[in-house]
Amino acid sequence: MSDPSPPPAASSPAKKRMVPCPNCRAPALFSPANPYRPFCSARCQGHDFGAWANEAYRVGANPPPDDKE
Template identity: 40%
Template sequence: MVKCPTCQSKVEWSEKNQFRPFCCKRCQLIDLGEWADEEKAIPGAPDMSDSDGWSEDMGY
């Protein structure tokens, strides 16, 4: 048994649960929406591709 990351209800971790680790499609879509809205993120180095000084024109 694990907790659903969205609603915290207990969920059986098995192949029978097609939405694992979520309890249902609704909770799965809520989580996906949070990632899409950038409410969730994996920490890491900032993306430098949009910073000043970046140029895709390499002058070749």
């Protein structure tokens, strides 16, 4: 009896997934090999963190209804 051949996906190398950096839109590797993912660099990651810390990002919300009725 011969051994079954491995599935094609297992024998081919995995394709590296590139995504646009949320800050500068440069291609960034989206894998555990990139410690800054989804960012392209420490600079872009730090810039985004600074924006969060300065409350530049906000989630919109409606004011709560009045309970006067």
